[in-house]
Amino acid sequence: MxxxxxxxxxxxxxxxxxxxxxxxxxxxxxxxxxxxxKVLDANGKVLDIGERISNLDESVTDETRGTQRRIIFAADVLFAFDKATLTGKARSRLRQAAESLRKEAAGKEVKIDGYTDAKGSGSYNLELSQRRAQAVRDALGELVPGVTFTVAGHGEADPVAPNALPDGGDNPKGRAKNRRVEISFTR
Known part of the structure; x- marks a missing residue:
């Protein structure tokens, strides 16, 4: 012993x-x-672990980073070209988002941001993105009572993909990614 x-x-x-x-x-x-x-300090940037899930055609993406959650809808899934009226398909997709909001955002503020591509005038795109964000807010407001929504249209600001190719030609795939509505909140 x-x-x-x-x-x-x-x-x-x-x-x-x-x-x-x-x-x-x-x-x-x-x-x-x-x-x-000599004693050395270990310094480094601490990064949140995030997850990003999207369906195969990337028309709906769900991102989580720390306590922040963002659901991104391709505008082409929610609206007809150059319109701000929700399609029937959009309503079923928004019902899925509403389930997440009921579980994770009840009593919290939820931001809805609309974006367009760079085709057309900046003022028209800004107004269209605002109307689209408001249409999503109206639909979710019916589905998720008790949540405070903040709506903003950003037009062609904050693109997530190039609207044009390096040679200056049109980039339809990039423009499609830029036409979107984002729903974000803190969990």
């Missing part, structure tokens, strides 16, 4: 390497660690 106690004590630094062993025990050799060297 003394042997294991003295070994444990040596490992914990309670005995010096030259200290005699406890009565009846064997000599203990403890490792000597030199702690007189």
């Amino acid at each position: 003394y042997r294991s106690l003295s070994a444990a004590a040596a490992l914990l630094g309670l005995l010096s390497p030259t200290q005699p062993p406890p009565e009846g025990g064997e000599p203990v050799t403890a490792p000597v660690i030199d702690l007189s060297g």
Whole structure:
């Protein structure tokens, strides 16, 4: 018993390497660690782990980063071209978003942001994005009572993909990604 106690004590630094062993025990050799060297701080940026899930055609994306949640709908799924009236398909997609809002955003503020591509005038796109965000807010307001919604239209600001190709040609896939409505809240 003394042997294991003295070994444990040596490992914990309670005995010096030259200290005699406890009565009846064997000599203990403890490792000597030199702690007189320079101490360096470990600095680094702490990043939140996020997750991003989208359906195969990326028409609906669900992102979570820390306590922030964002549901992104491609405008082409919610609206006909150049319109701000929700399609029948849009209502079923918004019902799915409403389930998440009921579970995670009850009593909290939810932001709804509308975006367009860069086709057309800036003022027209700003107004269209506002009307689209408001249409989503109206539908969700019926589905999720008790949530405060803030609505904003941003037009062609904050693109997530290039509206044009490097040679200046049209980029329909990029423009499609930029036409979107984002629903965001803190969980």
